[in-house]
Amino acid sequence: MIRVVLPAHLRTLARIEGEVKLDVPAPVTQQTILNALEVRYPMLKGTIRDHTTQKRRPFVRFFACGQDLSNESPDSPLSESVASGRETFLIVGAIAGG
Amino acid sequence: MQNWGRGERMSKVRILVGTKKGAFILTADGKRKRWDVSGPYFGGWEIYHMKGSPVEPNRLYASQCSGWFGQVIQRSDDGGKTWEQPGSSLGEAEGTPPGEATTTPDGMPKGESNKFVYDTSPGGGKALTTHQWYDGTQHPWEFKRVWHLEPSLTDPDTVYAGVEDAALFRSTDGGQTWQELAGLRGHGTGPQWAPGAGGMCLHTILLDPRDPQRITTAISAAGAFRSDDGGKTWQPINRGLRSQYIPDPNAEVGYCVHSIAMHPSRPNVLFMQLHWDVMRSDDAGESWHEVSGNLPTDFGFPIEVHAHEPDTIYVVPIKSDSEYYPPDGKLRVYRSRSGGNEWEPLTRGLPQRDCYVNVLRDAMAVDSLDPCGVYFGTTGGQVYASVDAGDNWTPVVRDLPAVLSVEVQTLS
Numbered sequence: 360m361i362r363v364v365l366p367a368h369l370r371t372l373a374r375i376e377g378e379v380k381l382d383v384p385a386p387v388t389q390q391t392i393l394n395a396l397e398v399r400y401p402m403l404k405g406t407i408r409d410h411t412t413q414k415r416r417p418f419v420r421f422f423a424c425g426q427d428l429s430n431e432s433p434d435s436p437l438s439e440s441v442a443s444g445r446e447t448f449l450i451v452g453a454i455a456g457g
Numbered sequence: 458m459q460n461w462g463r464g465e466r467m468s469k470v471r472i473l474v475g476t477k478k479g480a481f482i483l484t485a486d487g488k489r490k491r492w493d494v495s496g497p498y499f500g501g502w503e504i505y506h507m508k509g510s511p512v513e514p515n516r517l518y519a520s521q522c523s524g525w526f527g528q529v530i531q532r533s534d535d536g537g538k539t540w541e542q543p544g545s546s547l548g549e550a551e552g553t554p555p556g557e558a559t560t561t562p563d564g565m566p567k568g569e570s571n572k573f574v575y576d577t578s579p580g581g582g583k584a585l586t587t588h589q590w591y592d593g594t595q596h597p598w599e600f601k602r603v604w605h606l607e608p609s610l611t612d613p614d615t616v617y618a619g620v621e622d623a624a625l626f627r628s629t630d631g632g633q634t635w636q637e638l639a640g641l642r643g644h645g646t647g648p649q650w651a652p653g654a655g656g657m658c659l660h661t662i663l664l665d666p667r668d669p670q671r672i673t674t675a676i677s678a679a680g681a682f683r684s685d686d687g688g689k690t691w692q693p694i695n696r697g698l699r700s701q702y703i704p705d706p707n708a709e710v711g712y713c714v715h716s717i718a719m720h721p722s723r724p725n726v727l728f729m730q731l732h733w734d735v736m737r738s739d740d741a742g743e744s745w746h747e748v749s750g751n752l753p754t755d756f757g758f759p760i761e762v763h764a765h766e767p768d769t770i771y772v773v774p775i776k777s778d779s780e781y782y783p784p785d786g787k788l789r790v791y792r793s794r795s796g797g798n799e800w801e802p803l804t805r806g807l808p809q810r811d812c813y814v815n816v817l818r819d820a821m822a823v824d825s826l827d828p829c830g831v832y833f834g835t836t837g838g839q840v841y842a843s844v845d846a847g848d849n850w851t852p853v854v855r856d857l858p859a860v861l862s863v864e865v866q867t868l869s
Contacts, residue, residue: 368501368526372542398561401568402545406526410572418525452525 360444361392366452369407373400378447385440389421390433407450422449467573469868470824471536472832473517474840478858480519482537489830489844498540499531506605506819506862512810513613514866518632518711520603528602530570530618530632543570544633547824559633569634573600573618573626576639585643588622589651589832597620598642600815604817611669619659622745623650623676625688638688641674646693653678653713653732654778660718660818665724673727673742680712681729683742692694694742698731716818718760720752720767728770728797730818735772739795748797753784759821763846764829768796771823771831771847773816782813790833792847806850807841814839819862834860 363379370376377412381395390413397404408415414431415421420429440446468487479497498504502521510516515536521529529538543549544559545568555564568835575598577586590596595623601621608616614631624642626635650657661675661688672684673694680695693709703711713732720726729736734755736745749755754774770793776784783789788807791800814837824830831847834840838857843850 366525368523372526372529397568398563401566402529402542404545404568405528405571409527410569411574416525416527432570 361387362444362447363392363396364447364449366450369403372402386436388436392448400439418453420451420453422451468826471866471868473507473864474833474834474860475507475521475860475862476858476860477503480504481857483853487826489534489842494854505602507560508606508608508864509866510608510613511610512869516613518608518616520606522602528571532632543631545570551615570632571619573635575624576637585647588647589649604660605662610664610666612699617662619662621658622660623657623679625659625674640689641682641691644691649710650679663717663719666721667724673716675717678713680710681714681717681742697745718762720762721765728760730757732773732778735797743856750798750800752791752800758818759816761821761823764825765825765827769794775815781815786811786813789814790847803847817861820860822863822865824867832863832865834863
């Protein structure tokens with residue numbers, strides 16, 4: 360069971376509180392997590408990654424196990440601790456003020 | 458005994474306010490003296506525009522966007538009390554056979570209400586992929602946001618969206634899916650279009666109540682365009698406009714149109730706030746002539762027409778295209794009762810010193826009561842109302858986030 364933490368604005372859009380638990384078939388990657396998330400919550404399509412290109416939106420970042428995974432390949436397998444649900448997969452709205 | 462004016466009894470006015478940090482809905486009875494304020498809806502998001510269906514007034518559409526999470530379309534069917542993203546909830550998919558237009562093969566909602574994809578299919582001049590960039594080179598068309606939503610005059614499920622980078626989209630399923638009317642970008646001048654300071658946005662959509670095939674749009678900084686066949690084919694309608702800041706001041710396109718207004722009883726007469734100059738057309742945009750007259754400055758953004766007097770129009774003069782605030786720190790709406798040229802300042806109730814706000818292009822609207830109500834919002838977060846066609850003004854709210862848009866519904 361994968362545990363995903365969404366930023367507050369996306370929790371509001373999806374009408375959820377707390378973290379999301381998803382069944383994601385192996386291999387667990389950024390791509391497969393986001394696919395499962397968007398199936399469960401179709402209102403999040405286009406808000407994390409572009410509808411057409413499937414590229415991460417510039418001010419959205421992905422973290423897990425204390426590491427910034429934003430620029431990793433979306434198809435790279437994630438660590439066992441994320442795949443097992445011990446660690447959360449964090450989707451973060453970048454701090455981009457100015 | 459209550460002293461009701463004509464049209465006030467049993468009527469209600471609803472102001473839809475889009476701001477930099479959420480949406481607000483202001484409501485009052487026909488007297489328009491006491492206002493209830495609800496919101497913020499979608500707190501923290503930019504609400505570029507909200508508008509209700511003329512045939513089903515509790516059906517509202519809203520453009521919600523953010524630099525982080527992109528575009529979201531919201532729809533309400535209860536006048537703004539509750540909202541949903543069309544085609545995104547499981548409830549909507551229930552009863553729909555899997556694989557139908559708005560569901561996946563698994564029977565899940567497709568969640569495509571915020572999917573705006575430019576039509577680059579070949580044929581009909583549609584294969585347009587680039588426009589002019591600031592340095593004169595060609596630049597790919599990139600969707601950024603929806604500036605304006607214009608619900609159909611006859612069908613609550615049909616709504617048009619004017620977007621940045623400039624294009625016109627239409628939904629016929631209540632905002633669940635969108636298709637570009639690609640003949641606008643593809644009619645021939647598209648590669649010459651260039652963004653203005655605010656981006657290259659399609660911000661004005663006028664639907665002709667007498668001719669359902671006629672649509673008029675305006676784009677910064679390309680100009681005005683008209684379709685007479687329901688959006689299939691388009692032509693520029695910029696003859697008579699002048700832009701001193703482009704190499705050919707009388708070019709077919711290249712005009713920073715800020716807003717266009719039309720009275721529904723006289724759809725061939727159009728009033729335009731051009732970047733500089735207030736213009737008028739008496740032939741549906743075939744030709745334009747200047748009606749700036751005695752305005753203190755002819756720069757500004759919004760332009761509106763009185764609900765019952767087709768020759769009474771309103772603008773808010775702004776000092777210049779770099780300062781973006783009212784002349785002399787005095788916030789003045791100007792009204793012409795003669796269709797332009799002769800203008801009078803309307804100041805009663807508006808700040809006449811130390812006021813340096815702006816009024817954006819979609820931030821002015823009128824109700825259809827008698828006397829006509831006029832409303833506008835400022836970048837300082839005030840929404841002002843006049844219930845006597847502009848003679849006197851009062852602030853409905855003073856401290857909202859910067860106002861991006863104001864629309865008004867008159868409800869019976």
